[in-house]
Amino acid sequence: MTESKEARHPVLKVRDLKVYYETPKGDVLAVDGINFDLYEGETLGLVGESGCGKSTAAMGILQLVVPPGRIAGGEVLLEGHSLLGLPENMLRSIRWIKLALIPQGAMNSLNPTMKVCDQIKDVIIAHEGKRARKDIRQRILKLLATVGLPGRVYDMYPHELSGGMKQRVCIAMAIALNPTIIIADEATSALDVVVQRIVAQTLLKVKQALGVSMIMIGHDMGLMAQMVDRIAVMYAGKIVEIAPVADLFANPRHPYSQLLIESIPSLKERKPLKITEGITHDPRNPPPGCIFQLRCPFVMDKCRVVAPPGLEVKPGQIVACHLYQENKDGSMVNVANAAGNT
Amino acid sequence: MGGITFGYLARRLTVFFLTIWISATLIWLIPRVAPGDPISAMVARMTRQAGYVENSDVIIEGWKARFGLNDPLPVQYLRYLGNIIRLDFGYSLAFFPTPVNEIIGRALPWTVGLLLVAITITFLLGNFLGALLAWRQTPRLIKYIIPLGMIFTSIPSILAALFLIYVFAYMLDWFPMIGSYARGMQPAFNMEFIASVIKHGTLPALSIVLVSFGYWTLGMRGMxxxxxxxxxxxxxxxxxxNPFYVLYRYMVRNAILPQVTALAITLGTLVSGQVLVEYIFSYQGMGTVIFTAIRNQDYTVIQGASFFVIVLTALSVLIIDLIYPMIDPRITYERK
Incomplete structure (x- = not known):
């Protein structure tokens, strides 16, 4: 976490990724040109409100976008190799070995007509070929133990498990082949807080044990604060801010990030929820300029015309907002504050 | 798996026998409510044959006494139930000295055989095509061809049967028009006889398959x-x-479950749909027996044949019910 950025090497590069859904009234720009790197061994959080394109972004990375969705542009580079346009059989051999998924809604993510062991076994056999039955059994039992499940789960069907147990089966499945990257798509959101805690701890434990790179998608800011190294805030298909988690919580720069963090309920005081003010634009027809202009409390004329480029306001903290400008000497200035001070 | 307990089995068997009892009662009740009765039908038939029947009153009274029709209804009913339990349906009225059981015994294996083959092919073919129709990797050409094959679904099975007879029996002469096996052949367990049975059964089975597989195709596609x-x-x-593995182990495996339920539900319709098809092909099964019996007002045969068809249907549903927990692990009849 404290390593310098230069020393780390990115395992996944996402460049200008666009995923659109086709509708009779035009394309929904679910993911509209996102950029980020995922470094080896790090956990990147991807947060944002429902419908902002978090899960779609994950599907874009996994090359699992299904019609009416399509990848409209951009690049996904896994260890330097582009995933886009790879034929399906090539993709299939990469899947789960390089990119594993802990699905959203683990309640229904397991095949109801297959035993837990068979569902873990099939992915092992698909990628490593047939193995001795005894070896596979030992391996699956070990995986179940890693995620804190008892051995009797091995022979059980999904409907015999609780939600938290199913989610942990999914985690065990995700680490079965020691993947390079795990994408956890709202892995804990369908669970109550107690089970959430157990699953989150399991995830942390697994991550520390394997040193795997992880993208955690979610909207629980509190959970994110504890789980991730860096955090990317998404709004309406774009990443508006990306920063080390401590920096983002201590000093969120983008107005949307500020609102998100303010919205975390406090035990000490009751405060009005600000984030609901304003409306989100029609995702088929985004306004010119900044994507957040309709809800932004600091909106300026410039925001309605020019889309803000990403600006590194602090090492590792990139914000897409006209409020911040680079001075000639390379220092950063907050336009709003600067105007107020002089 | 195999989560069937004795308790469940007992309950399910009770329902099975209850169904049969209620149907048996209805079979007994309906002729007694409907106009006409077996004896006047028989006298009418004799009159037709002989022109005039002497002392018909005496004959009618004699028969009434012999069949016990003068006894109070509850007594008749209990006697009827007693007979049914012993599977005794008396004698055919139309072919008098022949027992009903003999007529049914000759026809039942043919119907069960034809039905089993036709339903199995229909179910497998229909679901297979339905799965292909929905699968993303299916070649587009196949997706266009399958719906064309489903045109027959919208026409009645008798028309399909006539069409098949016209094309394959009359025009092309590939298959025989009628019968269950070549005339003059002695039923025996040899290749020649079996070949003849298959040849004769093809068109009847095909006319059932053609009109009903589309139902399964559409259902399967939806699932x-x-x-x-x-x-x-x-x-x-x-x-x-592997996409084929995903197709059968994840998709078909789950989509087929409601189809099996539907099979149990529609089994009764399938059986009754076969009556006319059998008659058209003069296939010597239960359908022909029932049809002939209705034409001859052969009450005892109608009663017996209906009863066996009902038992057949109820038995099939029972079997499907009992194997269901083996194909769907979420259904168990075990109380833990």
């Missing part, structure tokens, strides 16, 4: 589309499994 949207399909694709 497959539903399964396609399930979260576990998403995960299956992310796992990078």
């Amino acid at each position: 497959m589309v539903t399964v396609e949207g399930e979260d576990y399909m998403h995960l299956a694709r992310a796992k990078g499994l």
